[in-house]
Amino acid sequence: MATTVLSERENESWDLGDQRWSRDPATGAFELLGYRQLGTPGAAADPLDWAGLVGARLSQDPADCAGRPLALFPGEFRYSPTTGQPLAAAPHRGTEVWLPPFGGERDGAQRLQGLRHTAARLSLPGSLTPEANPDDELPPPCEGPCHFIVAAFSACESRLVALDVARGALHQWLPHSRRWADLAPVGEARLGPSALGDDAWSLAALEQQGTLRLFLPSDDGLAVVGINLLAGHCEVHTLGSACVGAPVLWRGRVHVPMLDREGVVFVQAVRPDDLALERMPVSGLDPAAHRWLRPVADPQHIVWMGSRGQLLVRAEPAGTAGAASFLSWPPGVSPRFDLGGPSLAAGHLWQPCFLRDAQGGRVVSVQLGAAGPALRDPAGDDTDEDDDESTAAKERSAILLASTTSSATLRARLDDARRVSSGFGTKESYLTTFELAGEDTVAFFAARLSRPWATQAFLYAGRLYLHHPELPVLPGWQCAA
Secondary structure (H helix, E strand, O other), X not given: OEEEEOOOOOOEEEEEOOEEEEEOOOOOOXXXXXXXXXXXXXXXXXXXXXXXXXXXXXXXXXXXXXXXXXXXXXXXXXXXOOOXXXXXXXXOOOOOOEOOOOOOOOOOOOOOEOOOEEOOOOOOOOOOOOOOOOOEEEXXXXXXXXXXXXXXXXXXXXXXXXXXOOOOEEEEEEOOOOEEEEOEEOOOOOOOOOOOOOOOOOOEEEEEXXXXXXXXXXXXXXXXXXXXXXXXXXXXXXXXXXXXXXXXXXOOEEEEEEEOOOOOEEEEEEEOOOOEEEEEEEEOOOOOOOOXXXXXXXXXXXXXXXXXXXXEEEEOOOOOEEEEEEEEOOOOEEEOHHHOOOEEEOOEEEEEXXXXXXXXXXXXXXXXXXXXXXXXXXXXXXXXXOOOOHHHHHOOEEEEEEEOOOOOEEEEEEOOHHHHHHHOOOXXXXXXXXXXXXXXXXXXEEEEEEOHHHOEEEEEOOEEEEEOOOOOOEEEEEOOO
């Protein structure tokens, strides 16, 4: 700790590790001058909204407040220098990280990426019922779909950040004021909107030297975004051209499909440390294939699926990223994305598809990234009907998220499941019950929604929240210990 007294009339400067405060010698009041090169909060910011970000101490003792409603002190202070009484710590909401859409890792180190799996523990009290009120309700940050990020971004605690993809806007949740505040861009650079749908959108993220950087797809290019929660702003740097698929951090580089001005699709590889670019041409690409679903990746390859085939980046034997290529679906095979996303079986990734051949038609699983046709019957499939909608009609629930830690699965169970297969891509609504299935199944919420399988779940401050554009609020439930 270093203390500098400038003069009898000027404030003292206190350097306390990564914090810098000033103290008014006349009143004893402390004011934050800087924290971890993040600057200071705006003058209009409520101190209780940012005190936890810097780990400040609080007092409401009139002797400390000097006429103000609240006095703040450096986090290293345990006792009031005026009264000697203990100082309260600012409310702390943890340092957990949640990256949409499924709470993925921030360094791309997990073996499988893009599946509906999370390492976070999912657990709810068994006493919950769909009729009971949730423990919390947040107002929606915007109209329409959003994605939710939870991270500290170099601060002392994590905060909830909402991304409005359609407008290219970021919002921060202020926990004391209970309102959303814009994260304004610094300078002239802006975050562009993205036309990627909820089945195609995802982000990549990397933490370097304690700072989390986001790589977001946009119609303007790949946006590299840094967020300053304390100052309430973001910095945006956009690379390349329009993103027609979502990025993934794989083998130390960010890979993302882009569309250049000539209408040619290619894969852009970005080195995170210096943002150096490498264009990877795609051999054999169908010119009409311009829409790609959210990528999945394993140690051998990245796969972006589309209606006409798969966009692949394979690893070379030496371990480096190889060439990008396009792989058509096998003859007679069409993907059925409405039956769910890829799953892991026999050490490979498989996608539900429909096969028409001389024997008729049936649902099969196709191995992703396989050079030759690799088909298998879906696990538990006992139907040989010609109706390619039969399997979807029998499905009574959609998996939203599965925890690899607590062996629990969050799912949306539809009342009239037989109508589901005809409702994909429509606005038909379904009475939906949300439940967490583990050792016991806990049904905790019900609502009538269109496309309930597009509901997003995220964890923040010890609660499980749900988001759907048709819900008037974001309901949240306290997780079980």
